Amino acid sequence: MTGECDDNGCSNNKLEPPFCTDCVVGLFGENCKEHCNRLCKNSNCDKTTGRCISGCEDGYVGSYCNTSCETGRYGVNCTSTCEHCKNNASCDIVSGECDDNGCSNNKVEPPFCTDCVVGLFGENCKEHCNRLCKNSNCDKTTGRCLSGCEDGYVGSYCNTTCPRGKYGPGCSKICNHCQQNTNCHHVTGTCFSGCDEGYKGELCNTACTMEEYGRNCENRCGHCHNHEACNRFDGRCRDCETGYQGLRCDNECRSGTYGRNCSETCGACLDGIPCHHIYGHCSLGCSPGWKSTPTCDAPCPPGTFGPNCINKCSGNCLHHATCNKETGKCKACSEGWRNDFCNERAPEPITDLEKITLEHLKIDNQRLLLESEKLRKESEKISIETVFLKIKEKYLQLKMQSEFQIYPSSEPET
Numbered sequence: 001m002t003g004e005c006d007d008n009g010c011s012n013n014k015l016e017p018p019f020c021t022d023c024v025v026g027l028f029g030e031n032c033k034e035h036c037n038r039l040c041k042n043s044n045c046d047k048t049t050g051r052c053i054s055g056c057e058d059g060y061v062g063s064y065c066n067t068s069c070e071t072g073r074y075g076v077n078c079t080s081t082c083e084h085c086k087n088n089a090s091c092d093i094v095s096g097e098c099d100d101n102g103c104s105n106n107k108v109e110p111p112f113c114t115d116c117v118v119g120l121f122g123e124n125c126k127e128h129c130n131r132l133c134k135n136s137n138c139d140k141t142t143g144r145c146l147s148g149c150e151d152g153y154v155g156s157y158c159n160t161t162c163p164r165g166k167y168g169p170g171c172s173k174i175c176n177h178c179q180q181n182t183n184c185h186h187v188t189g190t191c192f193s194g195c196d197e198g199y200k201g202e203l204c205n206t207a208c209t210m211e212e213y214g215r216n217c218e219n220r221c222g223h224c225h226n227h228e229a230c231n232r233f234d235g236r237c238r239d240c241e242t243g244y245q246g247l248r249c250d251n252e253c254r255s256g257t258y259g260r261n262c263s264e265t266c267g268a269c270l271d272g273i274p275c276h277h278i279y280g281h282c283s284l285g286c287s288p289g290w291k292s293t294p295t296c297d298a299p300c301p302p303g304t305f306g307p308n309c310i311n312k313c314s315g316n317c318l319h320h321a322t323c324n325k326e327t328g329k330c331k332a333c334s335e336g337w338r339n340d341f342c343n344e345r346a347p348e349p350i351t352d353l354e355k356i357t358l359e360h361l362k363i364d365n366q367r368l369l370l371e372s373e374k375l376r377k378e379s380e381k382i383s384i385e386t387v388f389l390k391i392k393e394k395y396l397q398l399k400m401q402s403e404f405q406i407y408p409s410s411e412p413e414t
Helices: 352-403
Strands: none
Touching: none
């Protein structure tokens, strides 16, 4: 027989089943009335004397664990010193936490002064965490970044930039519409060379508005029909407004045309000035020979000519033809009329005898002109010869004077 109690336990709950002879953990003495010191590790003490059997909690010593660590020591059996605290100040006897004076080494983190401050790692905290570690937070031993990387970088140590085409936090964002698929900035996503056709903004992620197109949306759409948006990439319109032409509808109708699709021909604008490319109006009026309508496309009616057709033809053009609508001139006149406009009576016809007399007069007149010209030339010749003879005569006189000049003779000696 062992005397073990069954599952109902002991009659005295201060005793340990199944034999119900020893005090339960934490109690000791007669009838287990005494409590072990709470500072005994695991509340385990001798059941008779109360001595701590498993040692003391951190910060205390002695058989009964009733003595705290002396100043400058802490921890298990008070074996650790507070030398890590600034000026060797006291520290918490249990944890070793330094007081408000901080740590003796400014590279470690108070109050325990065991871990490196944020931004440092390694032996004696001599190494700096990579500045690209987010919040400068890295493993105190290895230097690995613990909170991830700053935007634009990846890797355990955040020393690798984003691969081509990506940017931002964890390189999770994709570059937008950079020009010709060039790379963007690995941190901000800004496109180095600008945007592809159809996009704008620093990130090239904003499509051109309906009035813009091209690279960086720098170009303005032309005159698309009904103010429709042009193609944001190349600026083309599906159709043009009246008065414009070209793929982008950015050219006015060429000179001499106007209207929808530039299919209308300008009228006779004054001085050849082009008409309005939309309405066809002539800004300075119409050329002579055309009615003064806005588009100058109505010619003068037969029998009229000039500005706004205000003049009437003479009515004397040959074969009753109409005169020129611009000048009023006839190609030829009816019998009895002459000049360009056929508005002057022609003289009576000359008889045959008068014709002969006139011919003789013309011939005699020509002879007189020839004889007069001949006499003029003879007169010029005589004048030249006369001048020459006078010069020659003068020359001879001078020569004779030179040869026969008389000098005074000297008188004979006496």
